[in-house]
Amino acid sequence: MDAANFIAGDWGTSHLRLFLCGSQGNVLDSRQGPGVAESGGRFAGVLSSLTSQWRERGGDLPTVLCGMVGSNIGWSQAPYVPCPAKPEQIAEACVALKNGAVHIVPGLSCRNPFGAPDFLRGEETQILGALKLVASLGKGRRLLCLPGTHTKWVVLEDGLILHFLSAPTGELFALLRDHSVLVRSQADLGAEIDSQAFDAGLVRFAEHPEAQLVHRLFECRARQLSGELTPHAARGFLSGLLVAGDADGALRALAGAGPAHSVHLIGTPDLTRLYAAALSRRGCDVREVDGAAASLAGLAQVHGWLSERVAANES
């Protein structure tokens, strides 16, 4: 068995995922734990108790954490690094705790293309990981999309993180699905998206891309009243409208006026698949990168840089 080298942790609002990693970032073991919101402020205790077996075998191991653990509700605030940002700057701005045994990766801030302040935290590590996993991403101008509760669209230029744009598309969908009369149903419809209805939503969006989404949403209810959509299909249709609107608006805002674009999608496969469908329909070349793998690769990358820095200081 490869010797344990470091511990990588993705500590979000609602979940903690810890990985015992070998020197190449390969996963030797893993643990799950409470998110930042459920840790009751006992971050050191939670980490210590979940990793006790690992420390018994391998002694104290350096630990790198990313996500909301570095926010104002987390263990220690890791201030946002302003864009444009080089990947190495993110590692340099890590906050060290416990005499350097634990490092927390900072988020990023920018002025987005609409001149508004914008922020991300956790996705910076996935970006670092994607740059590691997909070598070509570090060359030229690149567009990334990290779909989720708050989807992040990110522009890279020769590996430099130029700026990004947030869209609460996932949150909007969940709010409408769970609470709105537009698609509400008495029946338990499950989480599955009706892919045919989703595609119909993409097609319908594209018929009037100039419209505000707020003027398209009532269609989800109207097509139920007219008998064209079942409640389950209405949800898929809504998802298609929202994802198409997000993709269309982001491409217009971020990608310039080229006829076709290349977009790297980083996230859970069920989400990247939806965005891939929307972007492909717009003529984009799409590549999907698994979000969990990207997080882990990013944490390994940061650990590698931190180790080099320690080695350089000691030599």
Add this chain to the structure above:
Amino acid sequence: MDAANFIAGDWGTSHLRLFLCGSQGNVLDSRQGPGVAESGGRFAGVLSSLTSQWRERGGDLPTVLCGMVGSNIGWSQAPYVPCPAKPEQIAEACVALKNGAVHIVPGLSCRNPFGAPDFLRGEETQILGALKLVASLGKGRRLLCLPGTHTKWVVLEDGLILHFLSAPTGELFALLRDHSVLVRSQADLGAEIDSQAFDAGLVRFAEHPEAQLVHRLFECRARQLSGELTPHAARGFLSGLLVAGDADGALRALAGAGPAHSVHLIGTPDLTRLYAAALSRRGCDVREVDGAAASLAGLAQVHGWLSERVAANES
């Protein structure tokens, strides 16, 4: 005291408002009762019990009802009248109950400017009332806005209701206010909109009207993270963004390319005021009409037409 002539009722999902009216539609007395959703299917019973005193004094009076009472969750379905629709067609399509003692006003259906089926119910009566209250509305091409949970934008041509467009702007605002991390607050912030922050939202929207609203919403959270907005101000800012986006998109979709437009706003004063601010900022001439007064005038108008029809049949 003017003799009681008819009973007018606005019976929505959550409220029933009944008015005892004189021959000119003047209100002699009023009652409030349970909405359609809370009436447990006992519509005749609820109506009878709330109007018993009136009937003791004035005998059986003809009753005209509008709103969700005519929907598939109501007393009796009053099928949607397709647009373009003349006001008189709405009266002709009323559904008669209890041997013609009770009439229910139907809603309207159309293909909206984006080619989607669209529906309204309750607002048709406010439109009839506005046409009665504002004589000039019946001439030429006119744009109405009825803000609410589902805002309705309506185009009239010489009194004919051409088509309309629904926007669930009020519902979106309420969902985001009550559930979204974008503007959520532990504190009870009250229902009051911060008017300065609302205006800031209008101004910010206008800087990038080409953007999808989904790419502007995260700004409500980002400007809290950056310390520029308090939680209370963030709500007002969100309201400004949503109302400006609704107004801008609707004007583009419905009003053609004129430099300035006249818009009649029909609704509760706290809502029409917000839309008036957004529309005025876009150079529109705005006139506000009280929504409750418009409902009552519309019910009186329908009662008048129904009485003429009865008189014509009897003569």
